[in-house]
Amino acid sequence: MKPILPGAPWLVAHRSMLGVNRPYPLTLNGRDYVLWQNTSGEISALSNICPHMQAPLSKGWICQERNTIACPFHALEFDGLGRLFRDGELSRTSFIEPLKLIVDGDFIWTYGGFQPQLPVPDLHQKVANDYDFLGVTAQKSIQSDFLSCLKINYDHNHQNGTHREFFKCKSCRSEFIEKEGIYAKVSQVVEKDDYTPEEIAENPMLGAIPDVMNNFLEYVFPSTQFFCLQSPEVQTYQGHILYPETENRTQTFILLYAKFSDPSLKPVMKDSLLHAASIVVQQDTQCLESLYPRQTPKIHLPNEDIMVYAEALYNNWEGAPVI
Template identity: 40%
Template sequence: MQSMLPGAPWLLAHKSMLTVNQPRKMSLYGTDYVMWLDAAGDIHALPNACPHMGAMLSEGWCETQGDRTSAVVCPFHALKFDAAGCTVLPGSNKKTLPQLKPLDLIIQGDFIWSYGGYEPKIPIPTILNEFAAEFEFIGYTADVSVKTKLLPMLLNMHDYNHQNGTHRPMFEIEEVQFQKFVDDGHHSHAHYEMPRKKPGLQDILKNPALLALPQTLSAHLENFFPSLVVLHSQIAIGKAKQCHIFVPESETHTRTYVLMFGEAKHPVFSLLKQNFLNLAKVIVEQDADILGKIYADTPQKIKLDNEVGMDWVRRNFVSFPNVVEPNLSK
């Protein structure tokens, strides 16, 4: 269980990812849940297995009750479970005691966090609330479950050398010029530049957002261990905050998705919103693809320059929730 860092906060979803009265499956720490948003705007989550015969409640539907709240309905025998996990058995007009224990959720605006029932060991990052207050929410993308443990997923995201390998087909990055890494315990910043080749016509036709990218990409990653990486981008037509989220679904699967916020400085920025999301989606797809093609338990005999971000992940992973060797800025 320690490999999934119990006691860390995990962002299960942004409210825009839920449709009113439409059940959705979520997984955390090896348990599947059904999550739904009712007409009153409240969000609920119960274990996904019906306590009768184990049917997936997320494959069922929701029925609105008198106060605009709703119950999730099992697709097998149509048993209705309210937000407290109670049901009414056929032939009875009396509600049962809770048969399912609700997942504890922490709702902050449109952000749905959970500690998965464990005692909190580190606080929820506040930066997403700051983005929501300051920038326009562009949308979410690339919501995928990857067959990989949490640690390899985090190492991949903090491997600054993989840009000119894994993401070369998209950006034609020729090298990574690392500048500095600022270490502040569970919070860090990485700054580096990536010169790239000019995109060809076919590349531009596939994704016009490439036209908005400079010849040299300047990356500023702000990291909140273990669940969030923010790419701060600023170009002539606007600012963008690309937020990569990580959730340990189980010992063997990690979910990732992207939330994007922005501030337009030119009308073209607004026209390219979907293209920016598509660009982020391709990046995540490329990362997910390479994670399926590595032997994650292979001993590392070779060390490259600029692996300070990976060292930061390993150190925090081993010492969690404690912080050791802080402020190793480079």
Template identity: 40%
Template sequence: MRSMLPGAPWLLAHKSMLPVNQPLKVTLYGKDYVLWQDGTGTVQALPNRCPHMGAMLSEGWCEPLPDGDEGQSGIVCPFHALQFDGAGCTVLPGTQRKTLPQLQPLELIIQGDFIWSYGGHEPQIPIPSIMNEIAQAYDFIGPAADYSVETDLLSMLLVMHDYNHQNGTHRDLFRITSVDFHEFVDNGHQSHAMYDMVTDSYSWNEKLRKPDLLLMPDMIKAHIENHFPCLGILRVETALGKIAQCHFFLPEAENLTRTYILLFAQLTYPILKPFSRTFLKFGQVAVEQDVDILGKLYADAPKQIKLNNEVGMDWVRRNFDNFPKVVEPHLSK
């Protein structure tokens, strides 16, 4: 369990990923849960295993609560149609009385459209406030690239904070030829990395065949804002305006890590919003490439070479090894 950093906050979902009365299965710390949002906007979370015979509640459906207010709903087991409310209570067939709670709800912290949880553990570090700030300043574009990857949390975080891999892992689409690293600012569990990625230009014929490529700059000026261990934000300026691609990580099990992105934009003109979804496609491809490379690493291979500018990976290791404390060294450069 220590390798999954109990006491850290994890963003389970954005409400856009949770249509009203549509169950969603999520996994955290080796336990499966079912989430649902009712007609009042309330989000509930219960263990995904029906206490009768173990059916997956996420394979069931939602129905209005017979004793609830308008819009309130419970989750219905797909096996015997037992309905559970958000407290984990049900009414057994042939009775009129609600049972005591049969399932222990997962504690959620709802901040606007963001659904956070500590997975039942005592909080060790606070939920980063940056997502609330982004939601106020940017337009929400959408979610993408939701994957469960067969890798441990540390390996996932190391790859995502490796600023040297851009011209290898992401060469195919972005044609990144070099990475010019400028600055790393270490603020404990929060950090900033600034670097430029030089790209080979696409020809006009290629751009005409795939108009999305018109939005690809010759130089990608990246600002990565990191919040250990759950979040990395890629900030870039484009022809459409400012983009904030928020990249989340969650430990589903010891060797299974979930990752997904939420995209936000400050558009120069509102009419450009449909074009901003192109960056969702770019984000989807980038995550797919990261997921692919994670499956091509020998986990037990000794590291014999150290590259320049591995400061982001050093920052991850320091915080991982000492969680929840922040200790020296200070890695700003």
């Protein structure tokens, strides 16, 4: 496939997603890789193709003592540099190409083997320093191209359709507060209808959402959208992460952070917040997977300048500065 946005930094995992001594498969821009984290927190990444007879290494297992991955087919073992471990020693040469990772705290980034065109953003680390991490949710491979998945995150009109039952929006006004290259901050004022007591009983976090919400979103093209919902009880920083798996598959997951006015609310609301975030992605996925091929829109809505901005960054990628 023709790589999508080559040289962009992709956030491919949060450390908590990897587990320990367990192969973690990853597809990025049409190539398959395997990652694993050892007990000391070191992370290795290789092409997933065994150089013997091309079995997928991610279906194998980790040999803890040597920090190698064993192939599921004939059990050959390779270390994190792709060297073969046989008869008690490592080969001098590498048989498998490692994938270069940039591990920034709990964030695992990669340029997928391309020359970096943009720096790894620092926003994620800032959020992690300021907020409690609640967990990862909504991890899924969406059967849709990257641009469509990107655009829905910059689309401030679809809440009335895609998320109508969940958000009960009556109106939404969004505008840029900052727009600086690949970074944008958008304020969003949403008026919504009341939830019924039954709806709140089923999903307690709904009770914390005020009738008029003053939210904001921070975007770092192309990997990240942080949606920040503010209510008297809780302020959430919900990071929607995307990366292209293939031409028509896109991986997403949410990193959920929050600050509670009263720390005792955290255990009560944590699961509900994670669940709510996963519903939102489920609804987006259903929408994205049902779209017909893209055509030039014949109708326009308010707030679309935000989506137009993202699409322009995507279409003008060739002009991105080399760092």
